[in-house]
Amino acid sequence: MPVDPLNGRREVTVSDVAAAAKVSKATAARVLGGYGAASEAVRDRVQAAAEQLGYHPNALAKTMTTGRSNSIGIIVGDIENPFFAQATRGAADVAKAAGYDLILLNSDEHAVAEENAISVLLAKRVDGILVAPASTTDPSSLREAVERARPMVLFDRVADGLDVDTVVADNLAGARRLAQLLLDAGHRRIAFVSTIAHADEYRVGDRLGSSSVDDRVRGFVGALADAGVDDPARFVRLNARDGVPAVVRALVDDGITAIVASDSLIAQAAFRELRTLGRRIPDDVSLVAFDDADWTSLSAPGITVMAQPIHEIGAEAARLLIRRIAGDGAPTEHVVLPQRLVERESIAPPRS
Amino acid sequence: MPVDPLNGRREVTVSDVAAAAKVSKATAARVLGGYGAASEAVRDRVQAAAEQLGYHPNALAKTMTTGRSNSIGIIVGDIENPFFAQATRGAADVAKAAGYDLILLNSDEHAVAEENAISVLLAKRVDGILVAPASTTDPSSLREAVERARPMVLFDRVADGLDVDTVVADNLAGARRLAQLLLDAGHRRIAFVSTIAHADEYRVGDRLGSSSVDDRVRGFVGALADAGVDDPARFVRLNARDGVPAVVRALVDDGITAIVASDSLIAQAAFRELRTLGRRIPDDVSLVAFDDADWTSLSAPGITVMAQPIHEIGAEAARLLIRRIAGDGAPTEHVVLPQRLVERESIAPPRS
DNA sequence: TTGAAAGCGCTAACAC
DNA sequence: GTGTTAGCGCTTTCAA
Numbered sequence: 001m002p003v004d005p006l007n008g009r010r011e012v013t014v015s016d017v018a019a020a021a022k023v024s025k026a027t028a029a030r031v032l033g034g035y036g037a038a039s040e041a042v043r044d045r046v047q048a049a050a051e052q053l054g055y056h057p058n059a060l061a062k063t064m065t066t067g068r069s070n071s072i073g074i075i076v077g078d079i080e081n082p083f084f085a086q087a088t089r090g091a092a093d094v095a096k097a098a099g100y101d102l103i104l105l106n107s108d109e110h111a112v113a114e115e116n117a118i119s120v121l122l123a124k125r126v127d128g129i130l131v132a133p134a135s136t137t138d139p140s141s142l143r144e145a146v147e148r149a150r151p152m153v154l155f156d157r158v159a160d161g162l163d164v165d166t167v168v169a170d171n172l173a174g175a176r177r178l179a180q181l182l183l184d185a186g187h188r189r190i191a192f193v194s195t196i197a198h199a200d201e202y203r204v205g206d207r208l209g210s211s212s213v214d215d216r217v218r219g220f221v222g223a224l225a226d227a228g229v230d231d232p233a234r235f236v237r238l239n240a241r242d243g244v245p246a247v248v249r250a251l252v253d254d255g256i257t258a259i260v261a262s263d264s265l266i267a268q269a270a271f272r273e274l275r276t277l278g279r280r281i282p283d284d285v286s287l288v289a290f291d292d293a294d295w296t297s298l299s300a301p302g303i304t305v306m307a308q309p310i311h312e313i314g315a316e317a318a319r320l321l322i323r324r325i326a327g328d329g330a331p332t333e334h335v336v337l338p339q340r341l342v343e344r345e346s347i348a349p350p351r352s
Numbered sequence: 353m354p355v356d357p358l359n360g361r362r363e364v365t366v367s368d369v370a371a372a373a374k375v376s377k378a379t380a381a382r383v384l385g386g387y388g389a390a391s392e393a394v395r396d397r398v399q400a401a402a403e404q405l406g407y408h409p410n411a412l413a414k415t416m417t418t419g420r421s422n423s424i425g426i427i428v429g430d431i432e433n434p435f436f437a438q439a440t441r442g443a444a445d446v447a448k449a450a451g452y453d454l455i456l457l458n459s460d461e462h463a464v465a466e467e468n469a470i471s472v473l474l475a476k477r478v479d480g481i482l483v484a485p486a487s488t489t490d491p492s493s494l495r496e497a498v499e500r501a502r503p504m505v506l507f508d509r510v511a512d513g514l515d516v517d518t519v520v521a522d523n524l525a526g527a528r529r530l531a532q533l534l535l536d537a538g539h540r541r542i543a544f545v546s547t548i549a550h551a552d553e554y555r556v557g558d559r560l561g562s563s564s565v566d567d568r569v570r571g572f573v574g575a576l577a578d579a580g581v582d583d584p585a586r587f588v589r590l591n592a593r594d595g596v597p598a599v600v601r602a603l604v605d606d607g608i609t610a611i612v613a614s615d616s617l618i619a620q621a622a623f624r625e626l627r628t629l630g631r632r633i634p635d636d637v638s639l640v641a642f643d644d645a646d647w648t649s650l651s652a653p654g655i656t657v658m659a660q661p662i663h664e665i666g667a668e669a670a671r672l673l674i675r676r677i678a679g680d681g682a683p684t685e686h687v688v689l690p691q692r693l694v695e696r697e698s699i700a701p702p703r704s
Numbered sequence: 705t706t707g708a709a710a711g712c713g714c715t716a717a718c719a720c
Numbered sequence: 721g722t723g724t725t726a727g728c729g730c731t732t733t734c735a736a
Contacts, residue, residue: 013714014714014715030721030722032714035715036721036722038721038722056500058475058714059477059714060412060421060476061714063714064412064713064715065713065715065727066715079440079444080438085437086432101456101457101472102455104440104453105453106441106444106448120411123410124411124423148363148408268646294646297624298620298647299647299650363729365728367730377707377730378706381729381730382706388705389706390706391706409729409730412730413712414731415730416730418732419712
């Protein structure tokens with residue numbers, strides 16, 4: 001029953017057009033699909049018939065025979081997070097220009113959701129997958145894609161033991177720079193705050209679940225160590241998932257004089273809590289963060305941040321993916337994009 | 353040649369599993385697809401074979417025969433705009449729970465891009481389409497979908513002459529409320545600023561390209577008129593696309609004492625320009641806006657805003673769409689969600 | 705409960 | 721330049 005289950009009507013097919021134009025199905029398909037050759041006369045007849053009948057190609061049928069869907073999947077932590085929204089836009093623009101559409105899935109940074117997402121995308125026969133892996137250290141949820149030899153490009157974070165292209169920002173250098181700024185201002189008791197989950201207190205050598213946070217922490221700790229700060233690892237506060245305010249409170253009680261927020265959302269929570277506590281930025285506490293979010297230039301004071309080329313991260317990832325889809329067999333590429341410091345007014349020398 | 357063009361390998365199909373399990377293709381398909389009936393023994397054999405061969409369903413082939421793709425298209429102005437990102441997330445969650453995925457397309461508020469998006473989605477045989485129409489007054493780009501009887505639900509704005517479900521916020525009431533707040537504070541020279549394109553100076557009775565902006569303007573003008581303000585339409589500033597700062601400057605020169613920003617991006621630009629001009633909020637100029645964006649509670653002063661249930665707009669639109677896809681033939685529904693006032697510190701009595 | 709066969713709408717050989 | 725014929729991988733009658 002060749003009827004459309006959605007409305008009981010039947011869509012016009014190549015066969016219909018062929019019949020109306022009195023040519024074979026193959027010929028009609030050739031002019032409609034824009035491949036092969038056809039005489040001027042036939043071409044006109046077919047196009048007229050198509051127009052008249054209201055022919056609309058079925059991309060799915062095409063995919064069935066060509067094996068190419070012209071869609072790529074993108075798995076982000078949460079599209080509501082401005083970081084992912086921007087990266088997605090960057091990817092979407094590149095994809096669109098190359099004739100691809102995006103199937104968007106949120107993982108909420110959970111491996112199971114990520115694995116489901118991969119399955120769905122593979123089942124829908126996307127030509128490739130872009131993903132910000134939920135876990136750098138255990139990317140088993142992504143392995144299926146690799147095993148089934150589907151082109152995949154990771155962005156924002158890398159994944160251990162996965163031989164695929166990656167596009168990330170230079171978080172190590174960025175974190176170093178941010179910490180150095182604080183150190184230069186005279187701070188010694190500087191905290192690094194992240195919501196990332198981690199089993200224990202952070203210790204040098206620990207591997208974090210997100211390579212970008214891992215790089216930031218290492219850059220931070222490295223800078224402090226180089227400056228002669230004793231046991232910098234003790235200033236790293238992870239697991240702040242639901243409790244950035246509480247963490248900030250504890251930090252303030254501990255006499256910390258500066259905070260490095262691992263992302264803009266954490267910085268926001270810290271900013272609010274500091275305000276609630278009546279601590280002034282930067283007089284009482286200095287605050288710096290990653291990502292040049294809107295609010296960081298609208299708040300008083302403006303926040304000094306390490307800006308990431310978010311758009312470009314998404315765009316570059318899409319470019320690499322499309323190259324792979326096209327069959328580029330070059331060795332795996334690991335792109336690291338530079339970050340950019342935006343200095344504002346949230347740093348001052350420590351109080352005491 | 354049944355090979356995968358992407359990697360030269362061939363995916364395992366129902367036929368392969370059937371052969372290995374020594375049953376017919378139909379039987380294998382029944383157990384693999386989870387429909388029809390099969391004896392325990394056969395079921396086990398098929399599943400074992402599938403497992404062993406590494407069978408993965410081809411959703412496209414399924415769509416070909418069933419006509420259902422389990423994907424829905426969503427067309428937004430720009431996914432980078434927090435409003436659309438949030439609405440998309442709301443829609444994604446509802447869609448996912450019902451087994452649908454989202455194909456995301458940006459229209460940049462252009463009718464041609466919107467029309468292309470519709471074509472692409474229709475070609476990919478999505479089961480339905482969610483769209484924030486680029487134009488309320490000329491939704492011809494959406495007509496194809498309606499004519500082809502594809503379920504479609506509009507969100508954030510309605511479209512003239514299109515008999516489809518819509519989900520919008522109560523912008524008329526929201527704008528009235530915002531204007532009233534300013535009026536109550538003593539303001540009489542209040543401007544409404546929007547980036548929407550409009551041929552001429554705004555005049556009462558004009559129809560704007562976006563129903564939500566149109567409603568906001570009407571609510572604004574209505575409130576001023578009710579308060580006895582003479583010719584309120586002259587306070588409406590449209591076409592601010594690239595020049596919110598310039599518009600704000602002119603407004604200040606004109607002695608305006610309060611500004612209603614049509615959305616959070618405009619409010620942001622206005623906030624910056626006012627700061628640049630050295631005008632203080634709310635002492636020199638009062639400022640209110642739509643959307644409870646992050647920054648409005650982080651800035652100094654905090655901005656009084658009319659919050660929209662953005663998440664819910666997307667979610668509700670998805671719910672309606674899914675109902676239609678399921679074959680609900682109920683009359684077209686037009687959902688209007690209430691807005692919520694969030695009072696902060698950006699309103700004060702006018703200076704003079 | 706199981707199987708045979710047809711068909712979804714298209715493209716891809718291959719022949720003429 | 722055009723037509724014929726097979727499929728792509730699945731679901732769906734219809735019989736047995």
